[in-house]
Amino acid sequence: MGTILKDYSYTPAKIERGYSGKSLYINVSDLRIEEKEVTDFMKEKFTGGKGFDLWYLWNAVTPQTRWNSPENEIVMSVGPLGGITQYSGTGKTLVAAISPLTGIPIDSNAGGYFGPLLKFSGWDAFELQGKSDKDILIFIDGNNGRIQIEEADEYPEDSHLLAEELTRKFSENEDDMVNVSVVCTGSAAKHGYMGMLNFSFYDPRRKVCRFKQAARGGLGTILRDKKVKALVVKYKGVTPNLNNAADLSTINKVGVKYHKQMHDLDSKQNKMRQIGTANTVMIMSQYDLLPTRNFQTGGDPEVVKISPDVFINEWLTQGLHDGCWYGCTMSCAKCADHFLLTSGPYAGERVTVDGPEYECVAGLGSNLGIFDPQAILEENFYCDTYGIDLISFATTVAFIMECYEREQIGPDHTGGLELRFGNKYAVLELLHQMSRGEGFGRLVGLGIRNLKKIFVEQFGADADLLEDIGMETKGLEYAEYSHKESLAQQGGFAMATKGPQHDEAWLIFMDMVNKQIPTFEDKANALYYFPMFRTWFGLVGLCKLPWNDIVPADNYKTDSPAKVPEHVQNYVDIFNAVTGQNIDKDELILQSERVYQFQRVFSVRMGKGERKDDYPPYRSLGPVTPEEYLSRQDLYDKQLREYQGLDPDSMDLDEKIAATRRYREDQYEQLMDAVYRRRGWTNNGIPTPEKLKAIGMDLPQLLEVIEPKL
Amino acid sequence: MIKVNTEPHPWYSGMTVRSLLDEKLFTFRHIIVRVNGEYVPEEEYERFAIQDEDDVIVLHLMAGG
Numbered sequence: 155m156g157t158i159l160k161d162y163s164y165t166p167a168k169i170e171r172g173y174s175g176k177s178l179y180i181n182v183s184d185l186r187i188e189e190k191e192v193t194d195f196m197k198e199k200f201t202g203g204k205g206f207d208l209w210y211l212w213n214a215v216t217p218q219t220r221w222n223s224p225e226n227e228i229v230m231s232v233g234p235l236g237g238i239t240q241y242s243g244t245g246k247t248l249v250a251a252i253s254p255l256t257g258i259p260i261d262s263n264a265g266g267y268f269g270p271l272l273k274f275s276g277w278d279a280f281e282l283q284g285k286s287d288k289d290i291l292i293f294i295d296g297n298n299g300r301i302q303i304e305e306a307d308e309y310p311e312d313s314h315l316l317a318e319e320l321t322r323k324f325s326e327n328e329d330d331m332v333n334v335s336v337v338c339t340g341s342a343a344k345h346g347y348m349g350m351l352n353f354s355f356y357d358p359r360r361k362v363c364r365f366k367q368a369a370r371g372g373l374g375t376i377l378r379d380k381k382v383k384a385l386v387v388k389y390k391g392v393t394p395n396l397n398n399a400a401d402l403s404t405i406n407k408v409g410v411k412y413h414k415q416m417h418d419l420d421s422k423q424n425k426m427r428q429i430g431t432a433n434t435v436m437i438m439s440q441y442d443l444l445p446t447r448n449f450q451t452g453g454d455p456e457v458v459k460i461s462p463d464v465f466i467n468e469w470l471t472q473g474l475h476d477g478c479w480y481g482c483t484m485s486c487a488k489c490a491d492h493f494l495l496t497s498g499p500y501a502g503e504r505v506t507v508d509g510p511e512y513e514c515v516a517g518l519g520s521n522l523g524i525f526d527p528q529a530i531l532e533e534n535f536y537c538d539t540y541g542i543d544l545i546s547f548a549t550t551v552a553f554i555m556e557c558y559e560r561e562q563i564g565p566d567h568t569g570g571l572e573l574r575f576g577n578k579y580a581v582l583e584l585l586h587q588m589s590r591g592e593g594f595g596r597l598v599g600l601g602i603r604n605l606k607k608i609f610v611e612q613f614g615a616d617a618d619l620l621e622d623i624g625m626e627t628k629g630l631e632y633a634e635y636s637h638k639e640s641l642a643q644q645g646g647f648a649m650a651t652k653g654p655q656h657d658e659a660w661l662i663f664m665d666m667v668n669k670q671i672p673t674f675e676d677k678a679n680a681l682y683y684f685p686m687f688r689t690w691f692g693l694v695g696l697c698k699l700p701w702n703d704i705v706p707a708d709n710y711k712t713d714s715p716a717k718v719p720e721h722v723q724n725y726v727d728i729f730n731a732v733t734g735q736n737i738d739k740d741e742l743i744l745q746s747e748r749v750y751q752f753q754r755v756f757s758v759r760m761g762k763g764e765r766k767d768d769y770p771p772y773r774s775l776g777p778v779t780p781e782e783y784l785s786r787q788d789l790y791d792k793q794l795r796e797y798q799g800l801d802p803d804s805m806d807l808d809e810k811i812a813a814t815r816r817y818r819e820d821q822y823e824q825l826m827d828a829v830y831r832r833r834g835w836t837n838n839g840i841p842t843p844e845k846l847k848a849i850g851m852d853l854p855q856l857l858e859v860i861e862p863k864l
Numbered sequence: 865m866i867k868v869n870t871e872p873h874p875w876y877s878g879m880t881v882r883s884l885l886d887e888k889l890f891t892f893r894h895i896i897v898r899v900n901g902e903y904v905p906e907e908e909y910e911r912f913a914i915q916d917e918d919d920v921i922v923l924h925l926m927a928g929g
Contacts, residue, residue: 423894434926440891663924667890669869670923705925710896710903715925 156305159290160185164299166276172234172397172732173197177206178277178301180292182380183224183284185303192278199851203233204261204692205749206279207250208756211259212855214283217759221254221347221372222379224285230337231279232269235732236695238481239394240409241724242416243697245270245479247353253371253652254347255546255601256629258757260371260652263692265478265487266353266364267335270695271296271389274396286381293324296389306383311341312539312589314505316384317354317363324388331356333392336363338384339374340541345591346599348546348631349374352538359474360491362506366478369543370655371630378541392480400734408724408731409481416483416704424703428472429462430486431512431699436461438516438635442786443662445521445636447575448552449625449773451785452636456525460515464527469493484700490531497582498536498589507535516634517548522555523575529582536585545655546601549631551581553602553624562615568594602626622772628653628762638776639789640666642677645825648770649681651753651763657698658685664716678828687717689746694729701725748851751834751841758840759859765839768826776818783811790814836864867919875916882909884920896923 167174179188192206200209207229214227230249238244247269253260272280275296282292291306310316317336325331336354343349350369357364395402420426425433435457438444442452458464466472469490476487490507510518510530518533519525537544551573557563558573565572571580571594587595597605602624609615625632630653637643643666646659661680664670671677691698706720713719722739730736737745757763777783783790784807791802794810798817802810830837834845840863846852866875868888881897881904884890897904898921904912914920 437892437926440889660926663892663926667869667924668922669871672870702925705894709925710923715896715923 156291156308158302158304160187160301160303162187162301164189164276164301166296166299168398169273169396170398171400171734173202174273174276174278176276177210177231177279177281178294179281179283180301180303181284182282182286182290182303182382187301199748200752201234201693201745201749202278203231203236203246203695204248204250204263204689205752206231207248207261208259208749208753210279210281211250211252212756214281215252217761219252219760220257221252221376225283226252226376228282228373228376228380229279230269230272232273233693233695234397235728237270237273237392238397238399238405238728238732239392239479240405240481241412241728242477242482242484242700243479244481244695246691246695246697247272247368248692248695249351249368249373251371251373251376252760253630254375255372255603256653256762258628258652258760258762259753260373260630261692261753262351262368262370262373264351264353264368265355265366265697267332267355267479268337268353268385268387270392270479271333271335271387274389274392275387282380282382282385284380289381289383291320291384291386292382294385294387296387297391309383311383313338313340313352313365313541314363314539317352317365320384320386321354321356321363324386328358330390332358333390334386334388336384336386338541339377340539340589342540342542342585342588342599343374344378345588345596347372347375347601347604348543348550348599349376349378349541350543351377352541355478360489360506364478364487364489364506365508365538366487367538367543369545371652372543374541374543397732399732401731404731405728408727412700412721412724413483415706419707420484420704423705425462426484426486426699426703428488429466429470430476430488432465432488432510432515433462434512435515439520441667442639443636445516445552445634447523448521448556448623449632449636450556450779450782452638454520454525457520459525460519460527460530465510465515469527469531482697482700484704486699493531493535495532495535497532497579498586505535507531508538509534513545513548513634517545517552518581521548521552521634522581524578524581526578529578533578533581533585536582536589540585540589542585542588542599545633546631547585547598548634549625550598550602550605551584554598554605556623557609557615557620560619562619563609563613567613601629602631603629619778622778624771625773626654627770628767630654632774635660635662637662637774641821641825642671642680644770644774644822645677645681645829646684647774649768649826649829650685651750651757654770658688660684670716674824674828675832677825678832681829682832683717683743686743686746686750687722689750690725690742693745693749696725744849747849751846751849751851752856754835754841755846755856755859758863763839764863765826765830765837768839770822772815772819775822776814777811780807780811783807783814793817838863840864866914866917869920869922875914875918879914880910881912881914884914885909885922888922890922890924892924892926894925896925897921898923
């Protein structure tokens with residue numbers, strides 16, 4: 155055991171109607187521990203979860219704060235519904251901080267047990283501020299009301315070892331291990347800006363620590379910059395009503411109805427219980443949406459080698475419960491057991507690999523031109539244990555591979571690594587270099603925005619080409635969906651507050667296939683409703699997947715099946731039943747919009763969040779290269795005729811590419827105008843005072859930020 | 865000519881919902897089909913005949929991860 159640096163006792167607050175009413179503040183510079191009141195103001199304006207995170211973060215930082223400033227915080231909160239066990243997907247922890255990749259607030263969420271156990275230990279939220287001068291870990295004992303900070307030099311860095319060791323350390327016996335959850339990252343987190351956080355839950359059947367990730371935006375990098383090796387919480391005694399809900403019978407009733415749908419319909423719908431989110435890989439390829447070779451195309455004949463059936467039949471253990479919090483019958487956290495590693499420091503060992511999720515197969519597979527399930531699982535394992543956000547990593551490496559193949563960089567720059575699409579050995583070597591902080595791998599961890607600058611300024615690469623093909627906006631790498639043919643999704647990514655992650659809106663089918671939102675106003679309405687609705691999951695501690703990855707059998711009868719109205723009503727009912735409030739579905743959107751607009755103003759405060767920050771790379775909008783144009787020539791030629799009245803037969807390829815680009819960039823400008831109007835923003839993307847007043851967020855500190863921008 | 869998700873699409877004699885889905889490469893399992901506003905259950909895709917000038921809606925119910 156490391157030296158105990160701080161020992162603090164507290165009286166765990168009793169939870170009433172979803173809130174403990176207390177939040178925990180720890181400053182690791184001076185080992186200060188404080189308890190704060192969660193006020194009615196916070197509940198009214200920010201609800202909980204991500205709302206609480208952003209409010210605390212706002213008060214902790216200044217416009218001058220950078221990701222590695224001591225005052226930057228990692229804030230986490232589970233929300234008022236977090237920890238109920240009667241419905242699926244109720245254990246999400248929301249995390250926020252100023253991101254090393256973007257310089258603005260990032261929010262990311264994870265399953266696993268940490269958030270609920272933190273709340274049951276008496277804390278609605280947890281602020282971590284300051285910078286330690288030595289490696290430490292923080293242990294919260296929720297049963298005994300005790301917090302200890304201890305030196306942590308001797309513990310391993312990589313998550314699969316660290317979480318296992320800490321879970322054993324803080325458990326009395328094998329049965330007690332399910333009561334411990336660890337938040338940690340890995341050895342690569344300190345060597346770049348894309349370190350992520352692993353949230354553990356102990357799997358008593360497999361006898362291993364499993365993980366879910368708060369992956370986006372470099373949260374693990376910040377944790378290690380603070381020299382915090384791990385956060386550990388222990389709470390024994392999870393029972394169905396620790397939230398002391400106002401109306402438990404309603405929660406039970408809604409839960410039973412939902413679980414029956416899951417039981418009856420999942421095998422006919424998305425097979426979440428067999429394969430999880432990776433069920434969509436073949437579908438994405440068939441609809442030309444699977445990012446392939448740095449988003450150049452939307453699919454590949456070889457994708458059959460990494461299809462869901464391959465993972466189900468050959469790699470993923472079936473028939474075990476794989477929920478990442480109690481009571482989740484969706485149970486989509488699949489894993490490959492006894493997986494034999496072939497490279498790196500753990501070569502020859504057999505491990506459990508959590509995943510692969512869709513983003514993993516698409517990002518580490520097709521987008522890198524790798525159609526080898528074994529390689530994808532090994533990449534998946536090392537991203538996880540090294541603490542690397544696999545989305546940022548995959549999209550960055552895809553960019554690098556295209557730069558390499560287009561001779562913008564070469565082996566002299568990569569330390570001899572042949573970074574061509576499909577080279578799985580080179581990708582694994584990059585991961586190991588990132589872990590060691592060596593070689594070209596050290597550069598990879600800086601992300602695309604920084605690499606573009608390095609490649610241009612130091613390696614002589616073509617700046618215009620790199621701007622077009624580097625898939626980042628605001629400094630964050632794109633999530634793994636090819637979306638050139640969906641204008642709405644182009645906006646869904648590039649106008650997302652934190653950067654191009656699809657948790658705000660995924661509109662590709664509604665837009666590109668269903669043709670449900672043909673006009674700019676239709677798209678703008680969708681880019682209002684869905685981000686507002688989906689933000690709500692992060693306020694209350696819920697997973698989004700149970701909303702629409704299973705739908706009621708009679709959903710087709712509703713006026714708006716894409717919204718899954720019955721499940722929206724479930725959420726309204728559960729929220730009211732836990733908190734004793736009486737909201738309806740419109741009030742739910744209002745709760746979200748308060749936080750959504752607050753986050754936009756927060757970004758403005760930190761120097762982004764204006765129109766100039768909402769532009770995508772052209773690869774997001776259309777074909778950059780001749781090969782891309784030719785891959786969909788019939789479609790693009792047709793569009794030249796129908797949309798612009800041009801005759802493609804009389805144009806050469808360069809002219810056709812240029813005309814397509816002019817048209818698509820103009821379409822995107824018009825979309826921005828429509829979306830900004832719908833969201834109540836100025837033409838420069840600033841929330842107006844009138845909008846803030848209408849939603850009860852005309853707080854003086856927000857008005858002070860926006861007024862100079864009006 | 866018929867409409868499929870608001871866009872014109874050639875019609876041929878003998879067209880069924882199933883043949884149209886195959887032709888359009890609509891392979892996603894989780895869809896809702898309406899012909900002239902009438903819901904068509906999946907078990908009827910093979911025999912439900914589409915007539916010239918029908919208005920066909922194929923809603924793909926997926927809203928992303």
